[in-house]
Amino acid sequence: MASSRFKALALTILAAGAGLIGGGAARADDLSYFDGQVAPFLQRPSFTVPGPTFDARACMKGKSILSIPVSSANPFTANIEKAMAAAAKKVGFKFTTWENQGQSSQWVQGMDTAVNQKVDLIDLLAGTDPRVLVPQVQAARAAKIPVVASHYSGVEQTAEVLKYADGDVPVDYHKAGALLADWAVVQTKGHLNALELISTGPLSTDSMMAGIAAELKHCADCKTKVMNFAVPDWGTRITPAIQAALLADPTINYIIVIYDSMAQFVVPAVSITGSAERVKIDAFNGTPFVLGLVQTGQVQMDIGENLDWIGHALVDSEMRRICGLPIPADPKIPFYVFTKDNAKDAGTPPQLSQGYGDAYVKGYADLWKLP
Numbered sequence: 039m040a041s042s043r044f045k046a047l048a049l050t051i052l053a054a055g056a057g058l059i060g061g062g063a064a065r066a067d068d069l070s071y072f073d074g075q076v077a078p079f080l081q082r083p084s085f086t087v088p089g090p091t092f093d094a095r096a097c098m099k100g101k102s103i104l105s106i107p108v109s110s111a112n113p114f115t116a117n118i119e120k121a122m123a124a125a126a127k128k129v130g131f132k133f134t135t136w137e138n139q140g141q142s143s144q145w146v147q148g149m150d151t152a153v154n155q156k157v158d159l160i161d162l163l164a165g166t167d168p169r170v171l172v173p174q175v176q177a178a179r180a181a182k183i184p185v186v187a188s189h190y191s192g193v194e195q196t197a198e199v200l201k202y203a204d205g206d207v208p209v210d211y212h213k214a215g216a217l218l219a220d221w222a223v224v225q226t227k228g229h230l231n232a233l234e235l236i237s238t239g240p241l242s243t244d245s246m247m248a249g250i251a252a253e254l255k256h257c258a259d260c261k262t263k264v265m266n267f268a269v270p271d272w273g274t275r276i277t278p279a280i281q282a283a284l285l286a287d288p289t290i291n292y293i294i295v296i297y298d299s300m301a302q303f304v305v306p307a308v309s310i311t312g313s314a315e316r317v318k319i320d321a322f323n324g325t326p327f328v329l330g331l332v333q334t335g336q337v338q339m340d341i342g343e344n345l346d347w348i349g350h351a352l353v354d355s356e357m358r359r360i361c362g363l364p365i366p367a368d369p370k371i372p373f374y375v376f377t378k379d380n381a382k383d384a385g386t387p388p389q390l391s392q393g394y395g396d397a398y399v400k401g402y403a404d405l406w407k408l409p
Contacts, residue, residue: 069228071256075220076375079341083372083394085401088351089358094129094406097361101158102132103353106148108165109140114299114325114345115164117390118189121349122161129357129406142170149174153181158360161352164189165240168202175203184359188352192245193368199241205365207355211242214322214341214373215249215296221320221339221375222292223257230260232292233283235276235300238266246296246322262294272300280307284317295321298328298340305336324376329388332381340376342384346391347371347398354402 105122107115119135126133134157136148145166152160153174160178162168168175168187175185186205191198192212199206223230234250236243247264254260265283267275284290284307293308295301298321308317314336321328324342331337351369359365374394376384383393 069224072220072223072253075253076217076224079217079373079375083344083347083374083397085397086370086372087401087405088354088366088368088370089363089405091405091407092358092361092363094357094361095408098129098131098357100131101360102134102155103159103161103356103360104134104136104148104152104155104157105161105163106136106138106145106152106166107163110135110137111139112164114323117345118163118349118352121346121391122353123349124346125350125353125402128403128408129353131357133353142167145171146174149178149185153178153183156181157183159183159356160185161356162187162190162203163352165242166190167240168199172202179204186356186359186365188356189348189371191241192248195241195245196367205355205359207352207365207369208367209242209343209371210368210373211245212249212252215246216253217249217341217373217375218246218294218296218320218322219250219253219260222294222318223253223260225318225320225338226260226291228257228259230254230257230262230292231287231289232260232262232294233280233290234262234264235280235293235295235304236264236266237269237272237297237300239268243296250294250296263290267300272303276300276303277307277310280304281311284308284311284313288316291316291318293317293319295319297321298323298325298337301328301331301337301340305331308336324374324384326384326388326390329376329381329384329393332376332378333386333388335378338377340381342374342376342394343371344374344391344394344398347394350398350402354405357406 123133138144184204187203188207193208196206318338320339322341351371355365385392
């Protein structure tokens with residue numbers, strides 16, 4: 039079974055780490071710590087109940103949610119929207135997506151439309167920033183319509199989000215960043231010299247960077263160089279910048295990519311510089327084309343999120359808000375580590391939400407008391 043292979047892999051890594059004593063290398067117990075952090079995420083995720091059961095169909099009868107994604111052109115958010123719509127259909131309430139191209143003026147139009155339509159909740163998905171929509175959030179509050187930010191921030195950032203929105207459905211981005219660092223430390227045997235690719239702006243970036251930094255405190259001979267690329271510049275700036283960095287410092291042995299869609303521009307730089315043997319890549323999101331790069335060995339590891347699972351989790355939290363129940367502090371959206379050993383489970387070519395198992399389908403049906 040796949041899980042047996044993963045356990046064997048973890049034991050192999052740990053055994054390799056046990057010999058790294060002395061000579062300035064990380065201690066065996068250091069590598070054991072990092073390996074132990076990764077190990078639980080090498081198994082297919084199980085469903086964890088985020089809150090008490092409730093009769094979703096009864097309390098959502100006649101209700102509606104309008105969701106404004108950060109951009110409809112982003113496949114990641116577009117597919118979460120589809121998953122949310124499908125979950126809403128199961129329960130039997132109206133769910134509308136406000137199509138946009140990522141411009142704040144379009145978010146404003148969506149907010150105005152939601153207020154005019156008297157929806158029961160406004161969802162701001164995955165980067166639609168309530169901090170730039172203060173007048174619109176205030177207008178929604180005046181109309182008694184709660185505004186909830188979803189998949190936007192880390193679980194430790196809820197207090198900040200609630201300064202600008204009425205609810206927060208976070209993701210454990212801090213843990214995602216930590217896992218990227220943990221994996222890279224083990225793979226470099228405690229001698230990590232990495233490029234850390236980020237894109238500032240979203241609160242999620244701050245959370246992931248904090249997770250990486252926290253883990254590297256456990257490694258005496260580990261360091262990263264942060265390289266920041268605005269989303270519109272990914273296609274033009276990442277490849278030449280990484281190429282130059284690898285040529286300037288031949289001791290770089292890893293590239294940590296906090297959003298995996300950046301990897302498509304990293305892989306060519308590694309190839310062009312002839313660095314593929316010494317420089318490996320890990321990333322976060324589980325975007326299908328990146329899982330394809332994992333299958334071919336061009337990306338060593340990708341932390342995946344099941345977008346259909348995410349859609350169910352976000353709808354669960356937002357229904358709770360409408361139904362007068364508290365939003366869970368942690369919606370229990372799981373991560374799953376994909377390597378070359380298990381990436382084939384995502385399909386050939388990889389498909390959205392495939393390879394994670396389906397424990398959540400029955401889990402949410404039972405949670406919502408669906409027949």
